[in-house]
Amino acid sequence: xxxxxxxxxxxxxxxxxxxxxxxxxxxxxxxxxxxxxxxxxxxxxxxxxxxxxxxxxxxxxxxxxxxxxxxxxxxxxxxxxxxxxxxxxxxxxxxxxxxxxxxxxxxxxxxxxxxxxxxxxxxxxxxxxxxxxxxxxxxxxxxxxxxxxxxxxxxxxxxxxxxxxxxxxxxxxxxxxxxxxxxxxxxxxxxxxxxxxxxx
Amino acid sequence: xxxxxxxxxxxxxxxxxxxxxxxxxxxxxxxxxxxxxxxxxxxxxxxxxxxxxxxxxxxxxxxxxxxxxxxxxxxxxxxxxxxxxxxxxxxxxxxxxxxxxxxxxxxxxxxxxxxxxxxxxxxxxxxxxxxxxxxxxxxxxxxxxxxxxxxxxxxxxxxxxxxxxxxxxxxxxxxxxxxxxxxxxxxxxxxxxxxxxxxx
DNA sequence: GTGGCGTGTCTACGGCCGTAGAATTGAAGG
DNA sequence: CCTTCAATTCTACGGCCGTAGACACGCCAC
Numbered sequence: 001x002x003x004x005x006x007x008x009x010x011x012x013x014x015x016x017x018x019x020x021x022x023x024x025x026x027x028x029x030x031x032x033x034x035x036x037x038x039x040x041x042x043x044x045x046x047x048x049x050x051x052x053x054x055x056x057x058x059x060x061x062x063x064x065x066x067x068x069x070x071x072x073x074x075x076x077x078x079x080x081x082x083x084x085x086x087x088x089x090x091x092x093x094x095x096x097x098x099x100x101x102x103x104x105x106x107x108x109x110x111x112x113x114x115x116x117x118x119x120x121x122x123x124x125x126x127x128x129x130x131x132x133x134x135x136x137x138x139x140x141x142x143x144x145x146x147x148x149x150x151x152x153x154x155x156x157x158x159x160x161x162x163x164x165x166x167x168x169x170x171x172x173x174x175x176x177x178x179x180x181x182x183x184x185x186x187x188x189x190x191x192x193x194x195x196x197x198x199x200x
Numbered sequence: 201x202x203x204x205x206x207x208x209x210x211x212x213x214x215x216x217x218x219x220x221x222x223x224x225x226x227x228x229x230x231x232x233x234x235x236x237x238x239x240x241x242x243x244x245x246x247x248x249x250x251x252x253x254x255x256x257x258x259x260x261x262x263x264x265x266x267x268x269x270x271x272x273x274x275x276x277x278x279x280x281x282x283x284x285x286x287x288x289x290x291x292x293x294x295x296x297x298x299x300x301x302x303x304x305x306x307x308x309x310x311x312x313x314x315x316x317x318x319x320x321x322x323x324x325x326x327x328x329x330x331x332x333x334x335x336x337x338x339x340x341x342x343x344x345x346x347x348x349x350x351x352x353x354x355x356x357x358x359x360x361x362x363x364x365x366x367x368x369x370x371x372x373x374x375x376x377x378x379x380x381x382x383x384x385x386x387x388x389x390x391x392x393x394x395x396x397x398x399x400x
Numbered sequence: 401g402t403g404g405c406g407t408g409t410c411t412a413c414g415g416c417c418g419t420a421g422a423a424t425t426g427a428a429g430g
Numbered sequence: 431c432c433t434t435c436a437a438t439t440c441t442a443c444g445g446c447c448g449t450a451g452a453c454a455c456g457c458c459a460c
Contacts, residue, residue, distance in 0.1 A: 115365040150370035158358020165315040170350035
């Protein structure tokens with residue numbers, strides 16, 4: 001760990017990290033089934049066998065990648081939810097996805113592209129519930145907090161699916177400001193809970 | 201076509217239809233990449249080669265299946281959108297998915313499970329835009345109709361992804377009535393357009 | 401300098417994929 | 431009955447997948 005750049009070879013820690021980074025990018029690009037172990041290894045500058053030697057199997061590697069990419073929830077955190085214009089904040093992050101290869105929602109991206117695989121979906125569900133839904137539910141007040149939090153996640157997921165994966169023209173070509181304007185009140189409504197009919 | 205049941209074998213039309221039915225179920229279950237030509241053929245009681253002989257390739261078969269499953273939009277049609285409680289109607293259909301293997305949203309299901317594949321996503325995008333988004337946009341009035349229609353589709357997609365594919369507990373275990381109560385006003389808001397700030 | 405051992409690679413297996421071309425079956429027309 | 435032709439199947443290819451075991455390399459301590 002002293003000079004990871006100089007002694008790049010023969011450095012277990014750095015190699016492991018390189019595999020994780022490559023895997024994260026590959027899973028975000030192609031999903032669990034679409035990303036091959038050989039591709040991931042090549043992206044890290046090693047051979048496919050090292051991947052399994054370090055992580056046991058592709059499935060375990062995926063689990064670690066998902067856990068890591070969900071560790072920093074970026075949005076949907078309690079401090080963000082405490083603000084007044086939560087809806088607009090979430091909408092802004094959601095819409096601003098196309099800018100430089102940042103990663104605020106990379107964990108979501110990975111899961112949505114991997115949801116076809118049953119095992120990957122199960123792994124992702126656990127992480128989403130633990131890292132996003134549970135936290136968000138705790139931060140919400142009022143009735144049906146869990147359901148409202150889940151619907152916020154559903155809206156985030158659906159927007160990303162339709163825009164990034166399906167490529168729906170109306171979302172791809174729309175002006176960001178217009179989308180934010182439409183999304184913000186919906187998200188805010190879910191966060192605040194229903195005022196007019198605030199009973200179960 | 202006189203006796204399709206008696207002469208089940210050696211009937212090109214019936215066989216083709218059987219393959220389509222089997223493929224539709226297989227794609228809805230496993231997505232484009234997950235469903236194999238051999239599985240589809242077995243479900244239709246034939247061999248894999250017939251599939252390619254009748255449809256040219258797996259991709260062309262998929263295109264035909266998607267087109268067929270989107271031909272009957274079930275919800276999101278103009279007549280439905282003309283009603284007053286559109287939000288509640290859409291929400292009811294959306295939540296009631298788990299009942300008997302019906303098919304109101306099977307086309308969506310197929311697309312969401314296939315969105316990982318770039319080619320399948322492209323095929324689905326065209327059909328969604330033609331069969332759902334275009335129709336819905338035309339039925340909406342007010343500003344940003346295309347964007348609002350797209351967001352309705354996104355919410356439908358996200359709900360289905362989170363509930364059917366990821367299996368988010370809060371959505372799976374939630375009482376249908378509660379979900380409808382939360383979803384209805386959101387959908388209605390998108391259909392009606394924003395009243396308080398009705399300007400661009 | 402020279403082992404030792406952790407780090408990385410090579411070869412290989414069994415399995416599934418989509419698909420092409422040849423061969424075979426079955427049902428209908430003379 | 432037998433020909434004929436569409437409907438269907440058989441065999442097979444090349445390619446990619448995840449992964450296991452044996453082997454080679456290179457840095458470090460002695």
